[in-house]
Amino acid sequence: MRERKLTQRELALRIDVNESTISRFLSGKTEKLSEESVIRIARVFNVSTDFILGTTVIPDKKNYDISELGLSVEAAKNLYTGKVNNDVVNRLLENPRFATVTYMIAQHLDDTLAGGYAAQNQMFATVGSLLLGQNQTPEAVQAARTANAMKVPTYQADQTTIQNTFMTVVKEIKKEAGSDLAAARAI
Template sequence: MEGAYLPGNIRQRMQELMKEHKITQAQLATRIGSTESAISRFVSGKTDKISTEHLLRIAKVFEVSTDFLLGEVNTPDRINFDIEELGLSVQAARNLYTGKANAEIVNRLLESPRFAEVTYMIEQYFDDTLAAGFAGQNQMLTTLSAMLRRNNKTDAAVQAARTVNRQKVPVYQADLTIRQT
């Protein structure tokens, strides 16, 4: 569903959406918990009554806004979502709503083509996967440095051991290092 539609009322929008999604009145009725005859009477104009609950369910079935169904806007994109649908905590939604979180940055993050990659990195940060990886890397560098110093007493070996030691990364600063590369 791309772009905007021509102006229309709820009956016209329902007909357009059913045609577009190849859904019959009977199928729509089943999906929203109504009867085919109730949908038919409404779409044909024999009745003007449709419950708010059915309107909300129709919007969810077609993944459009209720404003679009009602003909208030010509773009079907939903602008209002339940917090649970989005998977946000109440506190996260409150932070966005009150401006404690920068909505522009959140939008840029969500729209980024690298969103999945970035969220994976954040997930690793929160579950300490990155810290554990860098701790392991640091341990390996410590071992290598010790081996260089112990097995070879030349100036080149000592310099190599120092170079190896400088490559260690503080485990909780690893996320900054990754972002810089």
């Protein structure tokens, strides 16, 4: 509660109990909380119930509801049934650079980057037109060609960046796997 700067009253409201219940528990006047209260407290602090009960000093939850993880039912089923290699998925998710790859893919899917490249290409086309409109000297023609050559196909740049970053992640994971041939084969 101190870490999260949460008062007894705020916690009581969030888990739907009386403030006096929290007060008695924290002061040691009672050692009992309902099962539901313990679960709700764990959810408020995003820790395991074992951590709340003091049976472990590790706050990390071991079990998550599919909706808490943001997984679709099909994705969870693929993990649970072994259709995908869980070791590979774990290694990907644990790699800090992989989060960047997922962000880049999201931008690719919503056309954020494509819009930027389209605008950049339009700017190069305008520069080329302006150069040729002023005069037709060989230098102006060459400068216009150079500006035109700087255009990038709208989706090519972000796809290439995504591919390169993803392959860097795969190389890092392979390097981590090192001499573990089974893990390397899985990857």
